[in-house]
Amino acid sequence: MFERFTKDARDVVTGSSEHAQRAGADAVTEEHLLLALLDQEGTRAAFAFASLGITDRRESVEASLADVRRRGGLTKADSDALAELGIDVLQIVSKVESVHGEGALAVSRGPKRWWAGQRRPFAVSAKDTLVRSLRIATGRGDRRIGGEHVLLALMGKAGVVADVMGEYGVTYGAVERAMFGRGGAVAG
Template sequence: MFERFTEGARDIVIGAVGHADRAGAATVTEEHLLLAMFEQEGTRASFAFAALGLAGRRASVEHALRDARRRGGLSKAETEALAGLGIDVDEIVARVEETHGEGALRVAVRRKRPRWSKHRPFTPGAKATLSRSLRIALGRGDRVIGDGHLLLALTARPGVVSEVLADHGATYAAVARAVFGAAEGDGGAPGKIDSGETP
């Protein structure tokens, strides 16, 4: 599948591996893919970020992702569902951190890889995002997978990353309009692209 990626999409995947490496994470996650997108310029994803007002809000996105890691990777929807059962996740986190230190419930704790291994595996969620980007590209009739397809895939998968993007105005429908000019619900059929690189 990687051979179908445009140069920009490959740069995002490589950048995500770099983010995981710098964070000391044992695996590459959807969060790393998103953070790598913020570093790209002149791509469909960067155009969508600018169009949706997300370009200047990277710090806010990173803060929201950090909060989710602090809650053990629970999304706001999951936290609200637990609250409906009488479970106050924020209170639990506060008590655990009081005893065990800040970030005690943080997911993706640093884990050492064998020195001989340079391979950093992708989490099932990150792999599913890459697979979904292929399905989105095929659904639009595109021959390649671009960074815009990757961004759409991040918004389409339920979880923390799509929730954080939606909270910042980057829903699937909004991103589809910004990236491909697609109307909500049309699946992105019009406006086929060849390169996936420029808006």
């Protein structure tokens, strides 16, 4: 499948691995794929981010992702739903962190020893995103898989990335319109 990736899609894959390495993560996640997409310039995904106002709010997006990690993977929507049941997630997180240290609920399983040059494995959810990007490309009649397909795959699945981006008004439909025009047809 990797041979069908365009240069920008390959850059997303390698960039996500670099983000995982810098973060000390056990594996490359969907979050790292998003961060690698945000690094790009001159691509359809970069155009979509710029037109949807995300490029200028990258730090805020990264902070939102960090908040989700701090809450053990619970999104704002999850926290709000639990609050309706009388459960204060931030109070629980604070209590756990007071006993076990800051970031105790972070999704990472803890430090692993990585040797120089060794790549992080891709988490199942990140692999699934790449497979979905192939399906999206095929469904659109595209022969190659680009970063735009990876972005649509991220936005088309419920989860942390889609929820965080949704906080900024970025949805699958909005991304598709920004990249391909009205109705998602290839702008031409």
